[in-house]
Amino acid sequence: MTKIxxxxxxxxxxxGTVALEDFNLEIESGAFIxxxxxxxxGKTTTLKLIAGLLDPTKGRILFDGEDVTYTLxxxxxxxxxxxxxxxxxxxxxxxxxxxxxxxxxxxxxxIRDRVIEVANLLEIGDILDxxxxxxxxxxxQRVSLARTLVIKPKVLLLDEPLSNLDASxxxxxxxxxxxxxxxxxxxxxxxxxxxxxxxxLSDKVAVMSMGKLQQxxxxxNIFLKPKNKFVAGFIGSPPxxxxxxxxxxKDESLMMDANTFKIDVTELKDVLNDYVNKxxxxxxxxxxxxxxxxxxxxxxxxxxxxxxxxxxxxxxxADDIMIKSIAQKDFIPNLDEELWFKFEINKLYIFxxxxxxxxxx
Amino acid sequence: MEKLKLENISKxxxxxxxxDDINLSVFDKEFFxxxxxxxxxxxxxxxxxxxxxxxxxxxxxxxxxxxxYVDPKDRRISMFxxxxxxxxxxxxxxxxxxxxxxxxxxxxxxxxxxxxISELLNIKYLLDRLPRTFSGGEAQRVAxxxxxxRDAKIYLLDEPLSNIDALxxIQARAEFRRLQRYLGKTFIYTTHDPIEALAxxxxxxxxxxxxxxxxxxxxxxxxxxxxxxxxxxxxxxxxNFITCVLCQEDGTLYLSHDKFRLDVTKFKxxxxxxxxxxxxVGIRPEYIEVSxxxxxxxxxxxxxxxxYLGDKLILYLGLxxxxxxxxxxxxxxxxxxxxxxxxxxxxxxxxxxxKTEKVxx
Numbered sequence: 001m002t003k004i005x006x007x008x009x010x011x012x013x014x015x016g017t018v019a020l021e022d023f024n025l026e027i028e029s030g031a032f033i034x035x036x037x038x039x040x041x042g043k044t045t046t047l048k049l050i051a052g053l054l055d056p057t058k059g060r061i062l063f064d065g066e067d068v069t070y071t072l073x074x075x076x077x078x079x080x081x082x083x084x085x086x087x088x089x090x091x092x093x094x095x096x097x098x099x100x101x102x103x104x105x106x107x108x109x110x111i112r113d114r115v116i117e118v119a120n121l122l123e124i125g126d127i128l129d130x131x132x133x134x135x136x137x138x139x140x141q142r143v144s145l146a147r148t149l150v151i152k153p154k155v156l157l158l159d160e161p162l163s164n165l166d167a168s169x170x171x172x173x174x175x176x177x178x179x180x181x182x183x184x185x186x187x188x189x190x191x192x193x194x195x196x197x198x199x200x201l202s203d204k205v206a207v208m209s210m211g212k213l214q215q216x217x218x219x220x221n222i223f224l225k226p227k228n229k230f231v232a233g234f235i236g237s238p239p240x241x242x243x244x245x246x247x248x249x250k251d252e253s254l255m256m257d258a259n260t261f262k263i264d265v266t267e268l269k270d271v272l273n274d275y276v277n278k279x280x281x282x283x284x285x286x287x288x289x290x291x292x293x294x295x296x297x298x299x300x301x302x303x304x305x306x307x308x309x310x311x312x313x314x315x316x317x318a319d320d321i322m323i324k325s326i327a328q329k330d331f332i333p334n335l336d337e338e339l340w341f342k343f344e345i346n347k348l349y350i351f352x353x354x355x356x357x358x359x360x361x
Numbered sequence: 362m363e364k365l366k367l368e369n370i371s372k373x374x375x376x377x378x379x380x381d382d383i384n385l386s387v388f389d390k391e392f393f394x395x396x397x398x399x400x401x402x403x404x405x406x407x408x409x410x411x412x413x414x415x416x417x418x419x420x421x422x423x424x425x426x427x428x429x430y431v432d433p434k435d436r437r438i439s440m441f442x443x444x445x446x447x448x449x450x451x452x453x454x455x456x457x458x459x460x461x462x463x464x465x466x467x468x469x470x471x472x473x474x475x476x477x478i479s480e481l482l483n484i485k486y487l488l489d490r491l492p493r494t495f496s497g498g499e500a501q502r503v504a505x506x507x508x509x510x511r512d513a514k515i516y517l518l519d520e521p522l523s524n525i526d527a528l529x530x531i532q533a534r535a536e537f538r539r540l541q542r543y544l545g546k547t548f549i550y551t552t553h554d555p556i557e558a559l560a561x562x563x564x565x566x567x568x569x570x571x572x573x574x575x576x577x578x579x580x581x582x583x584x585x586x587x588x589x590x591x592x593x594x595x596x597x598x599x600x601n602f603i604t605c606v607l608c609q610e611d612g613t614l615y616l617s618h619d620k621f622r623l624d625v626t627k628f629k630x631x632x633x634x635x636x637x638x639x640x641x642v643g644i645r646p647e648y649i650e651v652s653x654x655x656x657x658x659x660x661x662x663x664x665x666x667x668x669y670l671g672d673k674l675i676l677y678l679g680l681x682x683x684x685x686x687x688x689x690x691x692x693x694x695x696x697x698x699x700x701x702x703x704x705x706x707x708x709x710x711x712x713x714x715x716k717t718e719k720v721x722x
Contacts, residue, residue, distance in 0.1 A: 038526050039497060137399070171598065175666065175677070194527040200668035200675075220691075223671035236671050238531050287672045304535035306560035307579040309596050310647045313560070315535040324535075329580065335542055 002063050002077070002154040002187050003029040004050065009059035011045050011211075019045040021211045023059070027204075032181050032188045034198035037208035038234075043191045046208075047157050050189065051080050063154070079153030083160040085144035087132050093119075093143050094128040100151045118150045121183065138173070149184070156188045162197060174200060195235050199223070207231050229355035232283045238313060238324045240283045240349065247275045256282060260318040261298030265345060271359045275352070283349035286313065289325035289341050291333070296340030302333045316341065362389040363425070364547045365410065365515060370419035372405055372571075379405045381571040383419070387515075387549060392541045394562030395551045398594075401568040403551040407517045410549065411440045423514060440517040441508035447500060453479075453487040457506045478506045481540065498525045498533075509544070518550040522557065534560045555595045559583065567591050589718040592643050592711060598675050598686040601649070602641045604715070609636050616642060616712075620680060621660045623707055631721045632712055643711035643720070649687040650704045651676060653695075659702030664695045678703065 004027040011020040020042040027033050035043040048054040050061060052073035061069045068076050087096045094115060101111045119125045122142045132140060141161065148156065161177075162170045178201055181188055192198050198205045199219040207214040207222060207230070215227040226232035232240040245258040253266040254276070265272060272280075290296075291314050300316035300323060312327045316339060325341060333339055346361040365387040372380040380402045387393045395403045408414040410421060412433035420427050428436055439460075447456050454475055461471045479485045482502050492500060505521060521537070522530045538561050541548045552558050558565045559579040566576040567590075575587045586592035592600050605616040607625075614632070616623040623642075625632070632640070652659060662678035662685060674689040678701065687703060689695055712722040 038528065174668075178666065196527070196670060199670055219669045219671075223669075234528060239528065285672065304539045306534055306538065307583070308556050308560050309579075309583045310645070313535070315539075329583075335539075 001029045001185060004187060005062040007060040009049060010057045012057045018211050023213055025206055025216060027187060030185045030187055031203045032201060033204045034190045034192055034202040035206050035208060036192055036195060036198040038193060041208040042211040043208050044159060047159055047191050051078050051157055052076050077154040078157060079148035079151060080157045081145055081148050081161050085140045087140060087143055089132050093130055096143055097146045097150050114150050118146045122146050156186045158190045160192055227357060229281055229351045232349060236285055238286050240285050241323050243282050243321055245282050246279055247272050249276045263297055279353050281351040284343050284347060286324040286326045288347040289343045291325050291327050291339045291341050294340055296342035298341055299338050300341060302335055302337045302339060364389040366422040368420045370416045373417050379571050383573055385573060385576060390545050390547055392548045392561060392563045394558040394565045395568060396555050396558035396565060397568035398553060402571040403568060404519055407519050407551060411438050411517055412436050437514045438517060439508050439511045439513035441505055441521055442519050447492040447504055449492050453490055453503050456503055457510050460511045474510050478510045482506050498529050501525055515547045515549060518548060520551055537561050556597055587720055589713055592720060596645060598646045600643045600645050601685050602643050604639055605642050607632060607635050607638060607640050625707055628722045639715050641713040641715055643713055644705050646686040647688050648705055648709035651687050651689055652702045656702045656704055659704045661700055662703055664697060664699045664701060667695050
């Protein structure tokens with residue numbers, strides 16, 4: 001149980017690449033948080049700074065109020081699990097898991113007790129005699145995790161631990177990880193580019209882009225109240241549609257003009273008064289757009305249809321804008337067919353020119 | 362029209378049987394997708410089609426002719442590998458042009474074709490750059506262009522999206538489908554992600570341990586799986602299976618479980634052999650009605666865990682020792698151990714023979 005505070009953390013690599021810029025984050029003791037973002041957003045750099053594998057260019061790292069910015073990695077009480085399991089190939093499961101304890105010169109009995117305890121927790125008690133080459137991926141992954149957990153780190157850092165698993169195993173492991181955290185109550189920081197993992201596992205998600213924190217919030221707020229255009233366009237499956245528009249005033253009414261369509265937004269007058277004749281972006285989730293054969297707000301040509309089981313994803317193109325919508329599984333339009341699309345004004349999100357959200361219902 | 366046919370294809374490496382009597386046909390201009398877990402034999406199958414492996418037995422037909430002994434380079438089959446390797450010292454343009462240079466095409470023809478495919482894949486801006494300046498997604502598109510620029514009869518794509526971020530993968534799916542339609546070529550595509558397979562394929566082939574289990578259109582594969590493995594593998598979250606006893610009473614057939622009873626008389630013909638035996642009832646999570654209050658014929662369950670996905674909420678519900686997956690309302694909060702009632706209609710269920718694992722209804 002450790003509370004972590006990152007203060008103005010900045011990392012500039014040799015050559016001038018800014019990997020992380022003025023990053024501030026407060027991680028509650030015992031919380032499970034995710035660092036989420038595309039490749040190159042700075043999430044792995046952040047993890048390495050917390051682990052002590054890198055020194056920051058600027059800023060501080062505090063564990064329970066104590067400055068550990070320049071403390072040696074092994075003295076921080078941090079456990080790190082990477083995506084490539086990095087288990088010793090010539091050692092059995094037991095030897096792999098106990099290695100860290102042997103190095104710490106614990107008694108034989110204590111080593112044995114702790115290995116058994118963690119092996120039971122991860123349900124790998126029966127493969128302790130196996131060598132890594134005799135294990136399947138799931139077992140390898142558990143051994144790797146067990147090896148870290150057995151030293152009882154105060155903070156557990158996981159760098160895309162599920163990325164090597166196939167889809168169904170990933171789902172299962174996700175559930176187990178969540179269960180594990182409830183038992184261990186460690187502070188866990190989880191790095192991933194996969195929003196499904198971040199949303200389903202974490203108490204809070206830190207969405208990152210280009211070395212900067214975009215939003216740090218609960219999964220629900222990240223989805224329902226994205227702070228800016230980046231978060232909106234990154235979260236959701238498929239993510240939110242973003243359409244550039246300008247706000248036009250015509251007599252008493254206010255219109256949103258997106259070239260391919262105009263919508264009356266007079267009811268949002270209070271919000272949009274300051275934005276007349278300015279560029280904004282409207283956001284609408286694919287789940288909130290309904291395609292139909294006749295009648296709607298705008299027309300677009302079907303670009304692609306994906307059957308994904310319980311529903312269909314329809315991608316349509318109107319001029320230069322691609323729009324994704326979710327349809328019932330029995331709605332199967334032809335390619336290049338022209339369809340109508342509609343949505344309700346109260347499902348709209350509006351972002352200003354800088355990308356900050358200015359409205360949602 | 363049949364483009365490619367595999368007849369009794371088997372392949373062993375030493376004692377290990379990797380492919381076991383594969384029979385399938387791929388039609389001209391079809392987007393044929395092969396899915397299965399790691400080690401199912403997907404890549405070996407592609408390598409046999411490409412001529413990089415020789416089958417232990419069986420025949421490969423291309424346009425009606427056996428090509429078992431035709432050299433890979435004379436098959437006019439283009440292959441894109443998961444581990445893409447661009448020439449680091451060649452520009453984007455030269456990487457894409459490479460297969461055409463080997464064929465000694467005239468310079469203006471090469472230019473024309475490279476520009477055409479680059480336009481289509483949106484990578485014209487990469488043509489003058491070297492691979493080390495590409496992002497993962499960019500490198501992947503250039504490698505794809507190199508595979509597609511060749512004039513081939515069939516394009517084999519081995520896990521083309523596995524190296525890129527989750528979000529890009531969802532976007533690329535629609536692009537792939539569009540691209541194949543636009544090019545009007547025959548694609549054979551592998552993925553370990555069954556949802557990706559449903560999304561892109563005209564038909565999807567599910568493989569397991571070297572065997573083909575089912576080949577069908579995406580909607581049929583999802584709605585009418587032939588056996589338990591396919592039913593469980595295709596769909597996310599996966600189908601639930603509940604063991605019941607099939608009972609007969611005064612001419613009616615019903616499924617008996619200590620928590621519920623479901624009339625299935627209408628399926629009599631298909632299941633009459635299984636009376637008084639245990640059967641598995643398969644029901645997809647989205648067909649389970651969930652209620653916070655008691656409902657008529659509702660089955661009482663306990664909330665074990667929830668996963669928030671933004672537009673959906675996955676509920677893990679305890680029914681005796683079983684975990685039932687259902688879709689909850691993301692706007693509601695479900696607390697741990699809360700009691701909720703579930704209900705499902707016999708219209709939406711599958712009945713499986715427990716012994717043969719075949720789906721009967």
